[in-house]
Amino acid sequence: MTTVIRGQGTSEEVRQKLADEGKPVLLAFSCGKDSIATWLALEDAGVAVVPCYMYCVPGLKFVENDLAYFEDQFGQKIHRYPHPSLYRWINNAVYQPPERVQVIEAARMPDPTYAQLWDLIREDLGLPKEIWCADGVRAADSIQRRGAFVRYGYWRKNKKKVSPIGDWLKGETLDRIKEAGIDLPIDYKWFGRSFDGIDKRFTEVIKREAPEDYEQIISWFPLAEGDLVR
Template sequence: MELRRFIKEKYGAKILLAFSGGKDAIAAWLALRDDGFEILPYHMTLVPGMSFVEESLSRYEAFFGAKIVRVTHPSFFRWLCNLVFQPPERCAVIESYRLPSLTYEDQIAVVRQRLGEKASGVLVASGVRAADSPYRRHACDKYGALRELRLQVWPIYDWGISEVEKAIVGSGCRLSIEYELFGRSFDGIDYRFLEPIKRVFPEDYKRILDWFPLADLELFRRGERSAHA
């Protein structure tokens, strides 16, 4: 609360929010909303065209009454540049395009450009919590929850999981179907994500194969011999 009060006084009520659709991102949105911030949310799309992701984002837009800006996640470009799950005949084609090696900062700049003047110079918030992992605890201890040179802030850095759950349950906001499928938000194209997507959302799985044709091998090496069935 003290951190949120401080940044509101120093930087104003407008704030960008990196919104993955995960529980911590939801909790951060709720905390900022309750403290009177004008939230400008954006989502980095991991693989274009996932219907289950878009359905969840649309539901959150309706719940919070705000438009979520969509940009492509840097990992998508990184996977293509590194030829992840690509057959040999595609490699030369992909390399000929000389795809950019984009960073989070690059994509945040795109978000600011799309939003215009209202996003100029405002902080970028995310749902990072120190208690979530030793790595994040170390990051909070080393850098603090407010990195002013980078215009980054972690508004619920000091929340435990019980506070996250209390905020979400109390708000009436439902977690996305990603938690039923994966137990977390969608953030990879390994077996943990591919198997449930193929089983529950086969059209989305086909879309993944459009981009990464050899992703089927993740299932094949786990014993699913009829991966294309």
């Protein structure tokens, strides 16, 4: 049973409209339950999905294992790109020692917004600029998200973003994943959610469960180790 978003119709109508357009849809794929269910729901509606994963830290083995599993389950490649947060953390010297700051400032790396990065992804993949980007945002996640759906609906036309399962409840989301015979990634066992940060919530577990990946994180953000001892 789905939730009701006042004045906005249903996500089934959204998915049908996307199918009627007959164009592929980009998917912001995080390996989380909502993005998995969104992929399944779009495929159910006959929509061609182009999944893209944005990594916070390059080269983490457990992340690559996650992605390889989902590529096998869905039978297609998941494109990898740097997350906007990676640029932001580096540019703001997050967890960086003093000797790196001068190099970071001299590099003057870009600081792209999500919208800018998705436009670059469209260009890199040879997709038209008008192609929609789907996310797994659901109104039932929080009062704030429900309010946003009531106000703006499923479509954010100025950002070319769409939420194809916006009215699904958590149970409906998990049921569709179970029905497909797909397992949630190791992230849920380790963190209770998908991996998306470099603070203690994540690094404490990664240091214990995947020490090589922890060392990779520390090579990029050396002072993150201090988060574990303070």
